Structure formats: C-alpha cells, structure tokens
Amino acid sequence: MGQNDKKVYILDTNVLLHEPLAIYSFQEHDVIIPMTVLEELDHIKDRRKDVSRDARIAIRAIDDALRDATPEEILAGVLLKKAGDDAVSGHISIYPDHALPEDTGFLPAQNNNDNKIINTALYLQRSHAEQMVVLVTKDINMRLKAKGAGMQHVEDYRTDQLISDVSMMSKGFRELDHSFWDDVGDCESFQEGRDTFHLVSDALLPQAFPNEYILDETDQFAARVVASSDHKVTLHDLGRERLMARQAWGVHPKNIYQGLALDALLDPSLDLVVLTGPAGCGKTLLALAAALELVVEKGIYSKVIVTRNTPEIAESIGFLPGTEEEKMAPWLAAITDTLEVLHRHDESPDGSMEYIMDKANIQFKSVNFMRGRSIQNALVLLDECQNLTASQLKTIITRCGEGTKIVCSGNLSQIDSNYLTPVTSGLTYIAERFRSFEGSAHVYLNGVVRSRLASFAEEKL
Template sequence: MAASRLYVLDTNVLLHDPQCLYNFEEQDICIPMTVLEELDDIKDRQKLVSREARIAIHAIDDIVRDAKVGQITKGIPIPSMSGKKKLGRLMIFPDHELADRKGYLPNGSQIHDNSIINCALHLQSTLSMLEVVLVTKDINMRLKALGAGLNRVEDYRKDQLLTDVSLLPEGHRRLEGDFWKNVEKVQTQRDGQNVYHKVSADLLPEVHVNEYLYDDEDFAARVIKIEADYITLLDLNREKLMSHSCWGISPLNLPQAFAMHSILDPTLDFCIINGAAGSGKTLMALACSLEMVIEQKRFNKIVVTRSTPPVAEDIGFLPGTEEEKMTPWLSAIHDNLEAMHEGDDQPQSSVRYAIEKGNIQFKSLNFIRGRSIQDAIVLIDEAQNLTPSQLKTILTRCGKGSKMIALGNLAQIDSNYLTALTSGLTYVVERFKNFEGSANIHLTGVVRSRLAEYAEQNL
C-alpha cells in the first residue's frame, strides 16, 4: 500500500521514543536537517536525554547507511523489525535551503522550531498527493504551526496507554456496605499466619492482581489470584494494618496502610506509590526501607535515585563526588529522615546513624545503566519525570534479592518532554497492573500540613 501521509518529526519525538521510526506503519517519515543538528548538540551533553539522542542517531544511521547519493532526500525504505509488516520511507530534508523564504516563519540559529515548521509548510505546498503531518510533543510549537498555516499537527501518542489519567487504577477500592453480606459461598484456607478466601469472581468484576479492597465495616483484603470463576483474597486485619509501625512511623489512613503493607510484603518485587505532594509517599517508603534493612536485615542497602531536572534556573556544575553532587537533588530524603527523628535528643546524630546503618546510597541515573543491583531496596524518587524508556532502564537493573519502589506525583512533572499521559510513571502503573509481583497504591489526602493541603486543592 502506498503512503498517504508524510510525518515530519520534531526533535522531542525522537528523544521521547528513539525507536519511533518503526511506529508509523506504511506511512513516510521526514526528518529535517535541523533535527539532526539538535540531536548532535544534545548527544554530548551530560543530561539524561543524551542517551536517547545517541540511540535516535544510530536508528537513523541504520536506515540510511547504505543509501546512494540523492536517495536520502527522496526516501529510503524503512526495514521492518519483525520482517513481516511493510513500512514506509525515511527522508532527510535540507530545510536550511528554506531560509528567508517569503511567507515562512523567520529562521535563525536560535529558532529551530521555526525551521522545522517551515520544512512542513514547504512539503505541504509541494507534495499535494500526501497529507503532511507535523508530529511534536511541544504544545506551543503545535500552536505556532497551526497559526502558520499547517493543516495537520499531532502529538506523538504511539506509547500512550490511556486517554485520561483518571482512568489509572488506584490500587485500592472501596466496596459499599458490608462485603460479607453479599457473599453466598466462600472457601477459607489458612497458610501459616495468612488467611485466604476464595469467592465468586462475579462479586468483584474488573479487579486487578494485588489490588486492595475494603468496605464500610471492618473488611480489608488484597486480591492474590484471579481465575475464570473465582478470586482469591488475602484477609487483612484492618486494626493491625492501622497500628503497624516502621521506624516510628504509623499510617494515618488506609491508603498509607496499604502502601506500607505492599512495601513490606516479601512476595512483591515492585511497588508504585503515587499521590499528591505531602501525601506521605517518601516518608512511608523510607521508613519501611529502614525497617527492612536495619531491623529485619532482609536487604543490605538502600539505593536512592531520581531524575534531576531543575524546577527553576540551573545553578551550574556542582563539586564533589557522585553522592555529593546528588545531595541537593535528594534533600527530600534528608528532610524525611529529620522528620522521623525530630523528637530524639540528638536528631542529627540519629539521622547520621540511619544513613550509615541503612547503608543509604545516592546514585545518579546517568551512572545506573549497566549495573546489576543485588540485595537492595531501590527508591526511584520523582518517577513522574522519567520516560518509559528510562524507567525500563532502571527496573531492568533489579538483581537477585532486590526490590524496587517508584515514587511520584503526576501533577508535578518538570520535564519538557513529558505530560501526565506520557510519563513513565503512568506507563508502569498501567503495564504492571496485572503483574503478580507488583502493587500500585495511590495515596489520597495531604498529611504534610494544613497549608500544603490547601495549596494542593486550590492552586
């Protein structure tokens, strides 16, 4: 089938998904020369996206490497990765030739967006047989392109699993009334200290593995197994859940209790804790981690990592070792450690004790690739600022005896390339909802302070 569309790709699309060239099916793709220049500029920077830029450059090179002179501007067939589906062609357009053309946006070394838009406008006017579509993740660029006269502008959504973040599973579900009054038949089995109930699947439609359930009475349970006719529940004692304490921290509500239970559960390898600022994500995760490392001795260390985009202007290079450079970015860990020990006679000594005995290590994402982390708890802070590709890189570092905990708030994305729908945090919540080795908990309510709660609700 001949291509009916020509997709002009912005730089941020290739950075967001370096393998996107294989996702446009039989349609053709155009990469303006300006995009290659931007990728070349980014690939040597000490930033997370530098790796994505290098991967994108190699992906383009794999396609055009053997092309003859003149073929690249006309289009090179994109080889199918599976060998079955026929893909379109890839062309590289010399958009610098369009400089100062009448009717186009002003060009310049600092206006790369305009060069890419001008490329799309030129192709739209010269290729009447194709529908030219500019693909960019930059909202302002989409507005500029439409204002300049481009007929079709789209966001890149090939990796978007949801159309609305409100559709994300919360990881816990309230059942109205008394759950047991609706149960006609149940099979109960005890295994050590655990009690399991097998109930009809019709009672709990659309539940997920490891989803927590509770009713208006005293019932609380976690979905352990889903079969065609039956669902197996792990019975949880609500009073015991609420009274549990880790490193002096106890839950203030049921979602926090569920989060602590999932983190402490040795059968779960991955926990996702998301919620508003001040809902207790980092505090719960850190308290449970210290409990498992120092008191229970289930792990040897706590590895803390996060993305490092600045909220305001960058303050430049920081001196010292890797851990010293990461300290400003991981001040939230220190803040929570201080909050845990604020009642101690010597709180600073207690904080140093927790860091040393818990063997807390701060690691940059730039240096986590290629590692295999053994017998450790890995806290992935500010996970909402990571792409699906970056989160995959971190999760695949999980070695024998390790546990991963992702913490994030989709309302506080600082990355220029992500939205709540395309964030890696959204991606893993949706992808892992049926994985028996993971649990996702959305924390509700702001417990940090009255001011924080009001600001979260009204700003």
C-alpha cells in the same frame, strides 16, 4: 495498504529525544526527518546533559535504518526494517529543508529551527495533497504555531501514552460503595498459616489485576487480589484494623491508603511498588521507613540506594565539592529531612542519623550513574519519578538484579519537564504497564497528612 492510505509523519527533534527509537513507532506509514532535526541532534549529542545520550541513540537508529542506502534512496525513502518486527513496512527519508523554494511564503525561518520544521511540514502538506501529512511534536507552542500557520494535522507523540486522561489512571485499589459480602453470598475460604483467602466470582470484580486492593468501608473489609483464573478471583483478607496496625520503623499509617502502601512496601514478594499522590501524602516518609525496617530490622536487603531525577544534574553536579553522595545531597534533602523526622525524638538525633545511614548502608546515587550497573540485593528508592520519561525509567528498572526491590514515587501534578504531561510521564506509563505483573503494586495515597496548611494549599491553590 494503498499509497493514498499511507500517512506521512514529520518528526520534531523533541520526539526523538523523548523516544530515541520513535522512527519504528509508525508501522506502515512514512517517516520524514527534516535536516534541521539532524542538525539539532548533532548539537545536543555533545552536551553535558542526560539528553545527549538520547540524541546519540536517535542518531544511531537513523544511521542503522539508512546505512546501506544511496543518497537518492534516502531522499525517496528507505524501508524501515526492525529485527523481529515484520509489521513495520513504512519508509524513512531525510528531507533537505534548507533547499525549500524561497517563495514558499510560510513562517520566517531565519535562525528559528521550529519555523524551519513547520515550513517543511507545510510544504510537504501542499506537495503531498493526496496523503495525510502530520507534524509530530511534543512542543505545545510549536503545535499551536503550526496550526496557526495552516498545518491541518499536528499531533503529540502518543505511542507511549497508555491512557488518554490521567483521571483514567488506576489508583491501585477500588473502593466499594456498598457491602462486599452482600454481593458475594456463598464463597470458598481457606487458611494458609495465619492468612485467610477467599475465592469469589470474577463477575464481582471485573478486570481485577494482581495486587489490586479492595476496600469496603461498610463492612470494614480490606483485601488484596492474589490471583485471577477460571472465572475466580482469589483475595487475601487483610482486614482494616490489621492494616492500620502495621508499622515500619515506628511509623504507623494515618489513613487506610497509607496502610495499603505499607502493606505493599513491606512485602518482599513485590519487586516494584509505585506510589503516587499529592504533596504531603507521605510517599517519601513511608518508603524510607519501610526501607529501614526491611534492611536494618529484618535484614532482607543489604543496602538502600536513594536516587531521583535532577534535570540539571549533568551540568551542575561537577561544580559542587565532595564525593558523588555529597554532591547529590542538595537534591536529596527530602530524604535527609525525612530521616530527621524519624529520629527527632532520639537523645542525639545527629548521632542516630549517622548510625542509621551507616547501619542501613544508605547510598545516594545520581540517575546518570545508574546506567550499566547491576544492582543486587538492594532496596532502591527512586523519588520524583514524574519528571522521568518511560525510556529513562526503563533504563533504571532494568538495572535491578536478583533480590532487589524498587520503589517509584512521584506527584503527577508537579511535573517540571517541558515535554512531559501527567499522561505521558514515565511514572504513569510504568504504573499502567505493570498492572498485570504479579510482582508489582501501585497505591495512590489519597489525602494530605503533612499539615492543615499543606492540606488547604493542595486543595485550594
């Protein structure tokens, strides 16, 4: 690659907080870190927030890349070397943006770090006219300001973005608008105990992935992809009636999508289940009911660990009285509300809840305290995943040890993070990345079943 073919990427602070090892994502191109970005990382690394950890990792990554370099080499650019990745041939450099000429005539930068970084990008765009200079930031407003100031190339950080539009995201099932069996013709079927399996041509189900559900309303047919090899797809015949007859802790599915979700949740061979869908579709209720069924009734797991993303948890958890679980209670009210629903008809609902929480060994844990643990023989319910980044979800999922199942649920239309979108959410990333993993399933729960008011609000507001 010639020098003129190499692009110059200027990284904003939020990119390094979103993905601390982002400097290695630009392969053969050059990465420039403005000094202002390092100063922002320095301020953030000591805060009592979850993001401080990402800041420290980003600082260490930059330090590792520049550790043996002289000041002159750091200004000129040091070759990015990542262990085990020979494809990286770009360079990284630190740009002293405080030394920009005073007559640059760009945005007023006094006490405005965004403007300082934009000015750096504009200056480099002018001084490197022979190369494409790109400002990379996850801040939408900063992208607009940069373009308005004359920056030709401004981009979001998309390396961890597996799809370009959330509408392209797999729902975990495919619904056929015709009779499945009319297309199949002759097929090989066999029994294993009570279960029936069919071998069909992969031409009928192109790009089928493990544990994808097949629905045919015409013939009331429902099946799950078990395997795909030798131009054949093996289907586990589930049957709509049997799916709708499934139950967990007294909860029966109200529609076929909840039936699919219960099938995945109650299957101990699946280590990861991803549930997505609108508010009121039953994600939390089904996950908790299945957890109680698997722990209390079937004894497959020894405990239930419930956790969720809490943006301000690191600051405000310390001011709440009580133990960790008592401090987590306000953020996990959705779980206790669901427990109340499951036991509202009991003679003594409060006594039933206390008994079940003790019997199922339900533990409320902060996401912050999940790191460094190895969770064994547990069922982990991770709620509100839409607000987690891919790296945060990776941190939690890699904590799961032998005999542990994790359920990730969330609503991609209710993202609270300033730097996440439905496309870049960790929930979307995990659902797409694990599509080919035989130990995972994803179900999008169509339809709101909470109430007619909730259904109308979800549809019209």
